[in-house]
Amino acid sequence: MSDEPAPGRLRRVRGRLVDAFRRRVGRPATGHVPVDALRTYHRLRRRLYPRRYTDADPFALVWTEPERIRHSVLESAPPYAQWGRVVDGDWDRAREPFDERPVARAIDQRFREGRAWAETPLRAHFADQLERFGTAWGHPSMAGFDERCARIDRLYESMRADGYRLQSELRGGTDVGTPVPRFDEINVDVGREGEVLWRSYGQHRLAIAKLLGLEAVPTLVHRRHAEWQAVRDAVCERPAGRRPDHPDLRGGVPA
Numbered sequence: 001m002s003d004e005p006a007p008g009r010l011r012r013v014r015g016r017l018v019d020a021f022r023r024r025v026g027r028p029a030t031g032h033v034p035v036d037a038l039r040t041y042h043r044l045r046r047r048l049y050p051r052r053y054t055d056a057d058p059f060a061l062v063w064t065e066p067e068r069i070r071h072s073v074l075e076s077a078p079p080y081a082q083w084g085r086v087v088d089g090d091w092d093r094a095r096e097p098f099d100e101r102p103v104a105r106a107i108d109q110r111f112r113e114g115r116a117w118a119e120t121p122l123r124a125h126f127a128d129q130l131e132r133f134g135t136a137w138g139h140p141s142m143a144g145f146d147e148r149c150a151r152i153d154r155l156y157e158s159m160r161a162d163g164y165r166l167q168s169e170l171r172g173g174t175d176v177g178t179p180v181p182r183f184d185e186i187n188v189d190v191g192r193e194g195e196v197l198w199r200s201y202g203q204h205r206l207a208i209a210k211l212l213g214l215e216a217v218p219t220l221v222h223r224r225h226a227e228w229q230a231v232r233d234a235v236c237e238r239p240a241g242r243r244p245d246h247p248d249l250r251g252g253v254p255a
Helices: 006-030 035-048 102-111 122-133 142-162 203-212 226-237
Strands: 062-064 186-190 196-200 217-225
Touching: 102 122, 102 142, 102 203, 122 142, 142 203, 196 217, 203 217, 217 226
Parallel strands: 186 217
Antiparallel strands: 062 217, 186 196
């Protein structure tokens, strides 16, 4: 009989069940949700609650320079989606440097310094994910660590050779009115001063893009701070002309 405390065993079981649900139910289900229907639902909410929802298309990919994404709000962001929401308050101040996250540091040490994966912070982070959630990137034990590392190696080589490829391209999807396998593009929030804050998904891709100096990566915006939305509103009311150099104001196209 295991000596592990009951809360720890329950956490592991719950983590594995959640991971299995996401892989077998959640991800396939998103493949049947048309983007157009979600956009229509957002427009309805925008009309009913204009202060709570942005004028921007919440499912448009915003191409953003990787170096703009300097901080993470992963630990403080709600676990549920907030596509198109406008939120006031101090949530955008609860952040940490993205480049100091274990995954980002490990990728830098692996590909810039040439360290073995086991000598980077990734191994301890992998073990921590197992301890906290019962699974680490879909792996239920440390036996999956080497496989995970091999996948990151392949991702790095792919991005170095071919640049950033959309998740919809990799999964064989298209862009509008069809299934949306792109909710797992790099997810971000936008803070009060226009700070692009990493929120979830794609941290390996983002860290590699930073290391390779890629020009831009696709991001999917969830929250916008109310103060930043006021900037958007003011810009949209101006006569046509040059917009400020920010991906959320220039249509996401790099300058």
